[in-house]
Amino acid sequence: MRLKELLTDNYNAAEWEAKGYELPRFDIKTVRKNTYENPTWVHFGGGNIFRAFPAALLNDALNTGKYDRGVIVAETFDDEVIDKAYAPYDNLSLLVSLQSSGTIEKKVIASVTEALKADPQFEDWNRLTEIFRKPSLQMISFTITEKGYSYNEEDLARGLSPVFALGKVTVLLHERFKAGKLPLTVQSMDNCSHNGSKVQAGVFAYAERWAKDGLVAQEFVDYLKDESKVSFPWSMIDKITPRPHEKVKALLAADGFEDNDYIETARHTFTAPFVNAEETQYLVIEDNYTNGRPPLNLGGVLYTTRETVDKVETMKVTTCLNPLHTAMAIYGCLLGYDLISAEIADADIRAFVQKIGYIEAMPVVVDPGVLNPYEFIGAFINKRLPNPFMPDTPQRIAMDTSQKLPIRFGETIKKYISRGLDRSNLVLIPLVLAGYARYLKGVDDAGKPFTPSPDPLLEELQSIVSPLEIGSEHQDFGCLRKLFSRKDVFGLDLYEAGLGEQIEGMVKELYAGKGAVRATLHRYVSER
Structure with a gap:
């Protein structure tokens, strides 16, 4: 049993389901085609929490048959994650929910349609630029940890070739501005207080510095600060996704599930084709979107006010x-x-x-x-x-x-x-x-x-x-x-x-x- 089998026409669904694996109830190829042509959501940070939670929420929404777009993941910190945890499995993964009873539940996550390296040195950057210029794009989101929102004077001084994550995102937002001041929501899903304001502060810092240095028009800064065009909602997220568990690996191997090797990158990111996570989860989001949003409420997200x-x-x-x-x-x-x-x-x-x-x-x-x-x-x-x-x-x-x-x-x-x-x-x-x-x-x-x-x-x-x-x-x-x-x-x-x-x-x-x-x-x- 391998994840990529699920993209073929002759895989044995009965075998998977008999062993307790919940399979996607949507047409994966159709969702991928729709998303490629008219993407709605790009997520920055391809780690375990993303696959176990936001991507899984969208998977549940797709299973309802009421939505037909997936999510495109972009990795800003560790490009090996794309090469080792996404590409070999054609962006499919397995979510293993760890129950307090000591049992597990297994669900194939197929909502990720593309996995891109978010850096100009890679060809993927051209695709990201193309996506950001698409009117259909509604939301970009983040699980890059609070440290990922950092910036410093040195990076601000690099102009339109920044190294830090929020600098790169601001470059992409500039592409969206040039495409016609298109609306977008910038949504943090990281576990830190008032997270939307932290992203906003970083994006503003880069844009204001570039305007001061004459690299972008003041209109770009005004666009980012126009809440009818670009919003930065707050959220509260709570879910634990520990490193791949040896006991889980053994249980999957006993099923005949072969995609269970541990992965460690040169930057010491620990992952696997499967993600194990606790069963309990919460994601509460301020409902402040400028261009519509994916219906993650179908997967359990609670949309509400900032207060x-x-x-x-x-x-x-x-x-x-x-x-x-x-x-x-x-x-x-x-x-x-x-x-x-x-x-x-x-x-x-x-x-x-x-x-x-x-x-x-x-x-x-x-x-x-x-x-x-x-x-x-x-x-x-x-x-x-x-x-x-x-x-x-x-x-x-x-x-x-x-x-x-x-x-x-x-x-x-x-x-x-x-x-x-x-x-x-x-x-x-x-x-x-x-x-x-x-x-x-x-x-x-x-x-x-x-x-x-x-x-x-x-x-x-x-x-x-x-x-x-x-x-x-x-x-x-x-x-x-x-x-x-x-x-x-x-x-x-x-x-x-x-x-x-x-x-x-x-x-x-x-x-x-x-x-x-x-x-x-x-x-x-x-x-x-």
């Missing part, structure tokens, strides 16, 4: 997901866990994150209306965290914790204060922050040293707690005031917030000796 996208993101980042991850990271390291899926099976940890989410964070959540906060937390705790295929670790999540605490917990505390909520309801969130003071010692609950994850403030914060000793009965915890008054770490002075002394008391319990972390966690969770 609602912001509410969904705030719900996820400050209350209903990211804070729970950080709580697990801190205590997972202290309790010796090295897999999140194993840690969530711990009764104390499970109750810990449930009660933080449902009891302490929920009072400040603004229901965005399109996603229910209670159901969002429930899916996270009951489906996403226990998934045995997810190789995520507390150690990875604990990276840069000092940079995350102000948003993930500081914002909730601020809202308690600004809304006049009863701060005595805050028990387990303070316990997370107390746990951070224990984590900084780099000694787990069994008394074994561990290396805290990389963090730009790690050495500085460790020096604050260095006078403290685990198991010492008579010691001065006064150094903690220097830690918990740090607004840059916690988002506010925890003493001014009325929580400093409470947290100090918890730290004393956590430092009592071996087993103190478990005992303290269990007591507070049980009493909550």
Whole structure:
């Protein structure tokens, strides 16, 4: 069984379906022809998240029979992805959904019609230029990570031969401008706050510099800033696509599916002809399009207002997901866990994150209306965290914790204060922050040293707690005031917030000796 068989007229569909493979229900060749002639969507970033999510959403939309255009992928960072993950399989791929039950679902993704290298050194660039001059083009989108939106003075000074992704995109937008100021939507699908504004800032920076240098007309800048012509909507995306899993490869091989080799490029992109991803996913997009859009709502996208996208993101980042991850990271390291899926099976940890989410964070959540906060937390705790295929670790999540605490917990505390909520309801969130003071010692609950994850403030914060000793009965915890008054770490002075002394008391319990972390966690969770 090979993916390219599906483009022939005599493949054995019954064999594939008997082994649990969902095949496209649309005519692949017709969709490819329609898309080549009148493309509607170009996506920048050909990595695993694209194939597992946006491309799969479009595949579902095509399966309804209500749409007939695919998506053209353009790779800006690693051209080997095109040569190794797309071309050999004629742009087909296999999505393997990893169920929390330990089973998998398999779906052939055939919505990608072309895969192009987005750089002028390749012939593909001429095709991209042609596409950008087509009136039918409605949307370009991105999953290039937040780092992909970066630019610098050196690249701005390169003029119309930039190296960075947004510079190349701006060159292509200039082609669309020259073709008649054609409308287009520039849609970020990356997991970063206010992502559309980040793309917009980069595109404007290049265009304004080129206009200043006399390389483009001021009219081009005006075109980009005309929201009736070019829009930059926000979105919130959430789905985990880990590296190809050895267990998944073995399951596919047992089926007789032969396209299961691992692929690593010279730039250390890890991929495969198959993409494995968690079952749970969310994509909420601001519905602000200037030239129509592909009907991704047929595949499950939620279209809404910018305000609602912001509410969904705030719900996820400050209350209903990211804070729970950080709580697990801190205590997972202290309790010796090295897999999140194993840690969530711990009764104390499970109750810990449930009660933080449902009891302490929920009072400040603004229901965005399109996603229910209670159901969002429930899916996270009951489906996403226990998934045995997810190789995520507390150690990875604990990276840069000092940079995350102000948003993930500081914002909730601020809202308690600004809304006049009863701060005595805050028990387990303070316990997370107390746990951070224990984590900084780099000694787990069994008394074994561990290396805290990389963090730009790690050495500085460790020096604050260095006078403290685990198991010492008579010691001065006064150094903690220097830690918990740090607004840059916690988002506010925890003493001014009325929580400093409470947290100090918890730290004393956590430092009592071996087993103190478990005992303290269990007591507070049980009493909550």
